Amino acid sequence: MTSQPFRDGTDASYVVVGDGIAGSSAAAELADRTTDASITVVTGESEPLYNRILIKEFAKGALSADVVRMHDRSWYDDRDIDLRLGTRVETVDTTAQVLEIESGESIAYDELLVATGSTPRPLPVENADADGVTTFWTIEDAAQIRQNAARAEHNVIVGGGLLGIDYAAIAAAQDINSHYLIREGHWFSGALSETGAEIVHEALRERGVTPVVETEVSRFETDDAGQLRAAITSDGRRYEADCAGVAIGTTPNTGLLEETPVALEDGVVVDETLSADVPSVWAAGDVARYDDPRLGRHVSNGTWGSAAAQGELAARNMLAAPDAAAPFEYVPSYSVSHFEFPLASFGHPRLGDTYHERRYGDREWRRLAFRDGQLVGGVLIGDREPLQAYKQLTASGRHVQQQVQQLLAPSFDGTDFERQSSPLASD
Ligand SMILES: Cc1cc2nc3c(=O)[nH]c(=O)nc-3n(C[C@H](O)[C@H](O)[C@H](O)COP(=O)(O)OP(=O)(O)OC[C@H]3O[C@@H](n4cnc5c(N)ncnc54)[C@H](O)[C@@H]3O)c2cc1C
Incomplete structure (x- = not known):
């Protein structure tokens, strides 16, 4: 709960772009916090909010589209929100x-x-636009991927990150023979070491997905009808494919602000309260590049939980008196x-200046990223138990790198650490 003072009874007009x-x-x-305000939500999509992180399960065939949907029209009507789909x-x-x-219409805010x-x-x-080649962001993409997968025998996946692994899981669920083409030396490079990545590579192989590392696609081959037939790599290898999933990263949707003085740099640049450097403009979610004082730099998070938390905070800050805007303090x-084993990343697992890792078993491994002695992120494979304790330490900004052996102890859950290390850890 926040103790921010809010403007009462505002009849101002709040416009949110993106649903x-x-x-x-x-x-x-x-x-929730206003009675007379005008609230408009404008979205390029044709349907109201759905659960983007579940569309992979829809694409796999494990969930129906209805389960993925979160809001219907009445949700907006009940709150007096003008939704423009x-x-x-x-x-x-x-x-x-x-x-x-x-349409040429204007909306004032x-x-x-x-x-x-x-x-x-x-x-x-x-x-790259051949039939059978997809990227993955919307529920329409998921429907197309599901349809492609249902009739494919061979598949390639391009891009060694978190969305690529969703494509791999979809191919595995549909029993398609698949090659996973990764430009770097292994999956989730920068966040995982080779040792950690090998646990994932092995699990992929068991599911009929073969990782091929240090490989770049140089072109796709099609038949006369424009249907994908193969991916050709820069070293001349040919991977047969009826469908291909491309997940090589995303570009923030900042086009609408290009002609404005709002600072744009791989996103909308905002301060720690999510306010842009132009009056009355705020940003939240994947498009926001916010100032994280703990890291001493601007970052984007790219996670569902963080986007939700930023949306809520931006709304509260829009309603708060200017000097009462609260900072965004959140570890994604x-x-x-x-x-069959969990994998979780937290914080910014690629932004360390030093990394420490430990293997606990065939499919259990952890790696922690430190920056200037502070824990800034990490990846856990096989045991999610310490996740909350690591996130709390990351949030605290404490200098804990010297206690790395304790942090990587198999039984670490934060409690003993708090008891044993509080004076030392605060530096
Ligand atoms: C397949 C998939 C799996 C994922 N899995 C996970 C996961 O397991 N865990 C996790 O934490 N995160 C996951 N993510 C990431 C997570 O979904 C995103 O971080 C989150 O949805 C970002 O929310 P957002 O509201 O910032 O942006 P978005 O969900 O992208 O919403 C932005 C909206 O703005 C609209 N828009 C854009 N430009 C305009 C414009 N000019 N005018 C009007 N409307 C516009 C778009 O159409 C879109 O509806 C996944 C993402 C995908 C695609």
Whole structure:
């Protein structure tokens, strides 16, 4: 709960662009805390909020589309939120405080929240738009992937990150022979070492997905009808494929702010309260590049929980007196549940200046990332038990690197550590 003082009875006009979890959470918070405000949510998508992190289960065939849906029209009507579906915002005039939408219509705002998320990057190679090649962000993408997988015999996956592993799990669930082409030396490079990644590679092989590392796709091959037939790598190898999943990263959706003075740098640059450097403009979710004082830099989180928390905080800060805006203090985490062992990453597992790891068994391993002595992130394979304790330590900003042996002890859950190390750890 927050102790922020809020403006009472505001009749201001709040416009939220994006109805993902960040935008929707913000709209809910605004509606909860105001009675006379005007709240508008504008989204390019054709349906209201659905659970983006569950669309992989829909694509696998494990869940129906209905289970993935979260809000219907009545959710917005009940809260007096004006929802504009299928409506893309083209430009923003931050001086006149007006948005222009595709149809040429304008929407005025007193406070604007940009929660536009990001878009998967296409592979910049020949035939990247062939039938059978997909990227993965929307429920429509999931439906297409499910349909492709149902009729495919051979598949390739391109991109060694967290979305790539979802494609691998879908291929495994549909029993498709699959090659997983990874440009780096192993999956989730930077966050995992080779040792940790090998646990995942082995689990993939067991599911009929063969990781092929240090490999770049140079083009896709199609038949005369434009249907994908193969991926050709830069060293000339040919991987037969009826479908391909491309997950090589995302680009933040900042186009609507390009003509404005709002600072854009791999996202909308905001301070620790999620406010942009232009009055009445805020950003939340994947599109926000916020100032994290613990890390001493701007970062994006790219996780569902963080986007929800940012949406809520941005809404509260929009309603708060300017000097009462609260900072975003949150340690994100991301869980992968495709294997018989859990895998969870937290914080910023690639932003360490030093890394320590330990293996506990065939399928149990941990790696912690430290920066200037502080724990800033890590990855746990096989045992999620210490996750909350690690997240708390990360949030505390304490200098704990000297206690790394304790942190990596098999039984670490934070309690003994608190007892034994409090004076030392605070530096
Ligand atoms: C397949 C998949 C699996 C994932 N799995 C996990 C997971 O296991 N755990 C986890 O923590 N995270 C996961 N994520 C990431 C997580 O879903 C995102 O971090 C989160 O959804 C971001 O929410 P957001 O509201 O910031 O953006 P989004 O959900 O991307 O929503 C942004 C919305 O803005 C709209 N928009 C964009 N531009 C405009 C415009 N100009 N005008 C109008 N509307 C616009 C878009 O259409 C979209 O609806 C996954 C993502 C995907 C795609």
